[in-house]
Amino acid sequence: MKNNRKNFVEILLVEDNKHDAELTMLALEENKLANHVTWLRDGSEALDFLMGKGEHSDQDTPQNPKVILLDLKMPKIDGLEVLRRIRAEESTRHIPVVVLTSSREEKDLIQSYKLGVNSYIVKPVEFDKFMACIKEIGMYWAVINLTP
Amino acid sequence: MIHQLLEDLKPEFSVSDLSDVEAYILFNDRFKEEISRGLKESLKNNPVLNQLLSKLNLSSPKMQDEQSLQLQKEAVLSNNWSSYTNHLLEQGATYARMGLSFSEWFDVLTAYRESAYPLIMKEYPRDTVRAIQILMGTDKFLDYSFKAIAHAYFMESRKIIEEKTESEEKSLIAKRTSEERLRAIYENTSDYIFMIDRNFKILFINHTAPGIKKKDVLGANMLDLQPPESRELIKEKLEQVFEKGNTMQYETYIHLPGGTSFFQSSAAPVYSNSRVSHVAIISRDITPQKKAEMEIRQLNEQLEKKVKERTVRLKALNEELEGFSYSVSHDLRAPLRAINGYTHILQKRIGDRLDKDETRYMQAVVDSVDKMGHLIDDLLTFSRMGKTRKSESFFNIGSLAQKVFEELCAPGDYPAADLLIHEPLPPVRADREMIRQVMVNLLSNALKFSSGNPHTLIEIGLASESESENVFYVKDNGAGFEMEYAHKLFDIFQRLHSDDEFEGTGVGLAIVQRIIHRHHGKVWGESTPKEGATFYFSLPKISTHEK
Numbered sequence: 001m002k003n004n005r006k007n008f009v010e011i012l013l014v015e016d017n018k019h020d021a022e023l024t025m026l027a028l029e030e031n032k033l034a035n036h037v038t039w040l041r042d043g044s045e046a047l048d049f050l051m052g053k054g055e056h057s058d059q060d061t062p063q064n065p066k067v068i069l070l071d072l073k074m075p076k077i078d079g080l081e082v083l084r085r086i087r088a089e090e091s092t093r094h095i096p097v098v099v100l101t102s103s104r105e106e107k108d109l110i111q112s113y114k115l116g117v118n119s120y121i122v123k124p125v126e127f128d129k130f131m132a133c134i135k136e137i138g139m140y141w142a143v144i145n146l147t148p
Numbered sequence: 149m150i151h152q153l154l155e156d157l158k159p160e161f162s163v164s165d166l167s168d169v170e171a172y173i174l175f176n177d178r179f180k181e182e183i184s185r186g187l188k189e190s191l192k193n194n195p196v197l198n199q200l201l202s203k204l205n206l207s208s209p210k211m212q213d214e215q216s217l218q219l220q221k222e223a224v225l226s227n228n229w230s231s232y233t234n235h236l237l238e239q240g241a242t243y244a245r246m247g248l249s250f251s252e253w254f255d256v257l258t259a260y261r262e263s264a265y266p267l268i269m270k271e272y273p274r275d276t277v278r279a280i281q282i283l284m285g286t287d288k289f290l291d292y293s294f295k296a297i298a299h300a301y302f303m304e305s306r307k308i309i310e311e312k313t314e315s316e317e318k319s320l321i322a323k324r325t326s327e328e329r330l331r332a333i334y335e336n337t338s339d340y341i342f343m344i345d346r347n348f349k350i351l352f353i354n355h356t357a358p359g360i361k362k363k364d365v366l367g368a369n370m371l372d373l374q375p376p377e378s379r380e381l382i383k384e385k386l387e388q389v390f391e392k393g394n395t396m397q398y399e400t401y402i403h404l405p406g407g408t409s410f411f412q413s414s415a416a417p418v419y420s421n422s423r424v425s426h427v428a429i430i431s432r433d434i435t436p437q438k439k440a441e442m443e444i445r446q447l448n449e450q451l452e453k454k455v456k457e458r459t460v461r462l463k464a465l466n467e468e469l470e471g472f473s474y475s476v477s478h479d480l481r482a483p484l485r486a487i488n489g490y491t492h493i494l495q496k497r498i499g500d501r502l503d504k505d506e507t508r509y510m511q512a513v514v515d516s517v518d519k520m521g522h523l524i525d526d527l528l529t530f531s532r533m534g535k536t537r538k539s540e541s542f543f544n545i546g547s548l549a550q551k552v553f554e555e556l557c558a559p560g561d562y563p564a565a566d567l568l569i570h571e572p573l574p575p576v577r578a579d580r581e582m583i584r585q586v587m588v589n590l591l592s593n594a595l596k597f598s599s600g601n602p603h604t605l606i607e608i609g610l611a612s613e614s615e616s617e618n619v620f621y622v623k624d625n626g627a628g629f630e631m632e633y634a635h636k637l638f639d640i641f642q643r644l645h646s647d648d649e650f651e652g653t654g655v656g657l658a659i660v661q662r663i664i665h666r667h668h669g670k671v672w673g674e675s676t677p678k679e680g681a682t683f684y685f686s687l688p689k690i691s692t693h694e695k
Contacts, residue, residue, distance in 0.1 A: 017482050017486075019482070019483075019485070019486035019489070019490070020482060020485060020486070023485070023486070023489040023490075026489075026493065072478075073478050073479075101478070102478040102479075102481040102482055102485075103478050104525075104528065106532075106536070123481070123485060124485075125481055125484050125485050125488055125517065125518070125521035126488065126518065126521070127485075127488045127489050127491070127492035127493075127514075128492070130485065130488075130489060
């Protein structure tokens, strides 16, 4: 499936705030990383996508993106729960997950690492910093990093 | 009195009588042994009399003993009867006291006659005159003796009866008096005193509670009056009183017309024929004490409930606050990022088409968003410093300050700033992360407010040392502040400079104060405007055994 350019997903963005999502996409575009980005609006959609259920049950084989950018505070199923289920499932446990959140709360940070997050990034309010941050994440995880 | 009595009992013997009696006395004296023997023989079959004689320690009736015979002789020969009469009176009184009946004494006289008469007849078979004289003398003498003895006997008996009656009366009076006292006690006491039999039936009660009739209680089973849940226990206790004779205590309550009354009861055995036949119970009304006790308990329970409610509310409030700060952290930042982001994109896309004012407006939006971002960050830090748990460790405040200073200067914002640490500084035991925040805030303040100077010098040192605490200081050579506003320094959102002079959120020193207070220390500032400011903070000293 990796050769099917149409369905090929390198970066899965799970974010309920459409502005954050758009800004993230813009940042990725600027760095020519936006060609294979899929944006999902909440945790349950993300799990359906990854596990090939619900709306995504017609997929032949579930897609494993190169990296998942995961927001924590989301309706229905929150980011921590998504992370827990990704790590619990054999087929998805090796996907790198980067938490991209507004929360500086220590308990979120600790809980994320307990659940096996690969990176924890607090979204900077300042635009320049935000742009730089997304660029670096995209470059590192989607281009430089290797996964099994 | 006794003389009069003796005078009254004096025998009225004429001269001839006296000679008859004298003849008898002489004969009796002569044949005393034979007569005694006959007397004994006659009385042999009278068991009552023999029993009495042995009690009196006599072998035969007193009339035949040596003393009596001697007194008889003297009385007749001198015709002076007082001694002998006295002797007879004593005998009569003795017989009365010993319980000898009159008929038994009569038996003695008869036996004497039966023993003496044949002897007389035998002694004077031919001298009939003489024999008759002795017989007559015997009768006269015995009549007299009998009269005197009977008199004393009756006198004594009457006296005994009188004495007995008197003592009976006395004891009766005594008994009545003590009964009256007891009655006064049990009728006037406020305690309830009642008696039950083996079937727990109430046989007696001193008085009853208002609204309860005595007749309804008497004969009732006292267990029926007890509350159902304690009936069995009270029954067991009362059975112990009956079986073992123990005294038992129990508490009970009864629903009375005037409300529920509580009683402290004490049950004691009442013996009859050395076994417990009844149980006496004294019940004291302890309702007022009980009520006070219950009120106290209720108050305590209410208080506990209130404390619990408050704790729950506080906990909820705390959670709410935590949720609130989480929400501030997350939700307030998101729109800021959007404003900031889109403004920047706009600037990029149409920036070259905007005039000078429009560019400034755009920049104002970006700056305000920046400031809002800092404000949120500071507020979150402020809230976090109040609630996170302290984890204390030992560290050197100087090297911590040095590190923080380097971090702050790293972006190259303060090229002309130096930090001078006056070593040695005593080690502190505190939450390192929190004290780091204190240093960040104090040093960034110092750098900020000195930024107008060509050269910034910040000094850190130990201001003073007491037994209980160390006072550190952070001194700068910056703008300083006016001391009259010093009290406002640590209030949240309070600023002593305008944003045009120095930017800031007014939260930094509030955070410092919160952290130092959490370490049981104090913080204050001193300054002379344009000469710089010194901030002091104290931390409790590490006691030697902790070092």
